[in-house]
Amino acid sequence: MKSPESPKSVGRQESGAARAESRRVDLRKAINAVSDVVQNRPRPLRVFDQIHMKTGDMVLQSEMIADWADGKRLAFIGDGDAISVCVAYLHAREVLTFGPSLITVFDFDERTVEAVKNFADREGITKLDAQLYNVLDAFPEMGRFDCFYTNPPWGASNNGESVNVFVERGIEATGHMGEGVVVIADDDELDWPKQVLANVQGFAAGHGFYVSRMQRKIHEYHLDDAPELRSCNLYLAALPDNRVPASSVPITDAQRLENFYGLSQNPRVRYVLARRRLDYGVAHEDEYELEYLEDDD
Ligand SMILES: C[S@@+](CC[C@H](N)C(=O)[O-])C[C@H]1O[C@@H](n2cnc3c(N)ncnc32)[C@H](O)[C@@H]1O
Numbered sequence: 395m396k397s398p399e400s401p402k403s404v405g406r407q408e409s410g411a412a413r414a415e416s417r418r419v420d421l422r423k424a425i426n427a428v429s430d431v432v433q434n435r436p437r438p439l440r441v442f443d444q445i446h447m448k449t450g451d452m453v454l455q456s457e458m459i460a461d462w463a464d465g466k467r468l469a470f471i472g473d474g475d476a477i478s479v480c481v482a483y484l485h486a487r488e489v490l491t492f493g494p495s496l497i498t499v500f501d502f503d504e505r506t507v508e509a510v511k512n513f514a515d516r517e518g519i520t521k522l523d524a525q526l527y528n529v530l531d532a533f534p535e536m537g538r539f540d541c542f543y544t545n546p547p548w549g550a551s552n553n554g555e556s557v558n559v560f561v562e563r564g565i566e567a568t569g570h571m572g573e574g575v576v577v578i579a580d581d582d583e584l585d586w587p588k589q590v591l592a593n594v595q596g597f598a599a600g601h602g603f604y605v606s607r608m609q610r611k612i613h614e615y616h617l618d619d620a621p622e623l624r625s626c627n628l629y630l631a632a633l634p635d636n637r638v639p640a641s642s643v644p645i646t647d648a649q650r651l652e653n654f655y656g657l658s659q660n661p662r663v664r665y666v667l668a669r670r671r672l673d674y675g676v677a678h679e680d681e682y683e684l685e686y687l688e689d690d691d
Contacts (some may be wrong), residue, residue: 403406416491419457423489428453431479433675434504434513438616439666443547443556444474444503451613456480458627459543459575460493466540468494469567471529471560472501475545479513482522498539499524499564509674518535528664529563530651533642537569545577547626551653554578554590556598557598559645559654561630565601570638573631580611580626594628602636605629638675 428449435560438444447455452475459468460481461635478499485493499510501524504538512522527534542564557578564574576594579587595605607629614624645651 396598401585401646411456417461418542420489421453423487424453424457424484425449427484427487427489428456428480431483431513432478433475434479434509436503436509436674437477438474439503442503442657442663442666443642445482445615445617447475447477447545448509448614452465452480455627456484456615457490460485460490461542462573462575462629463494463543464492467496467538467633468498469498469535469539469542469564470497470501471542471544471564471567472546473499473510473543474503474506476506476509477545478520478524478542479510482519483515483517486517486519494541495521496539497522498535498568500527500529500533501623502526502528502664504667504668508668512671526665529559530645530661530664533563535568536637537571538641539567539572541572542574543577544574548579548587548625549590549593550579550586551657551659553586554593554597555650555652556654557590557594558576559650561594561598562601562645565598565632566642567628568601570636571632573629574603576628577613580624582621583621591626599628600654602633602654602675603630603631606631608621675683 431451432452435446438446453507454476459477478497480527481493482497484490501507501509504526507524507526510522514522525534544560544564548554548558549556559578561574568574577591578594579606580591581587586643605628609627611624611626614621617623643658651660
């Protein structure tokens with residue numbers, strides 16, 4: 395497998411056949427590795443806009459992100475999809491010969507944080523970590539990362555303001571001097587994704603970032619009420635000498651948070667806490683009961 399849209403492979407064609415060969419990927423191994431990750435992923439909570447990307451798209455996305463962030467420190471601002479884990483695991487298993495040097499996931503869902511940490515522990519992936527964090531709070535590790543990735547709530551009911559909140563934290567993660575990938579809705583038939591794309595690009599420009607690339611309509615989701623809706627990769631990069639604010643501050647402006655997770659769904663929750671540790675790959679006891687053979691008597 396080699397993604398035709400891979401940013402570095404497009405930008406560095408001069409390295410030619412040798413580079414292409416070193417980046418060749420065994421598709422079967424890649425799909426099976428991503429399947430291991432999907433088994434370990436907590437189920438999505440629709441009320442917080444957790445909607446999982448389809449598995450085939452996760453494989454391609456992981457390869458593209460590993461290539462884009464090769465050798466860099468990468469922050470995930472939210473990651474219910476577990477692209478972070480796929481990227482780290484594919485590299486650790488040598489399915490990919492490239493990948494980030496450090497990956498940290500910042501998510502307000504403790505189930506996600508624990509799933510990332512447990513997977514990293516079990517597979518001995520030391521460069522993968524996760525922290526419980528709500529994007530409404532000041533960002534704790536400003537400037538520690540070279541790049542960020544976010545697949546945020548898509549802001550259909552607030553003109554993309556929820557996307558901007560996640561992008562703002564991503565920009566802070568890079569100390570306003572790095573690059574980012576924002577995964578958001580992309581659809582030619584609907585109006586709101588276009589409004590959101592325009593608003594997010596304007597927000598990024600206001601923070602000294604420009605759009606360096608866009609890969610359109612490349613992901614599909616397990617979204618029952620809009621199965622056709624796709625998303626794009628919007629690549630952002632800091633302008634040279636971008637100004638760096640001294641600190642990160644909490645987001646308290648109520649207007650900015652209106653309809654954050656959808657119509658009338660303003661944020662009221664700091665963290666989603668895990669009740670008990672689940673093995674997501676097997677059926678849970680409360681999903682079924684057993685009727686025994688002798689019950690027939
Ligand atoms: C909102 S979902 C978007 C859909 C995406 N396909 C996914 O499921 O990851 C992205 C991630 O953001 C996290 N998230 C939602 N609200 C958050 C908040 N206020 N602070 C930090 N993370 C948040 C979710 O837990 C989820 O993992």
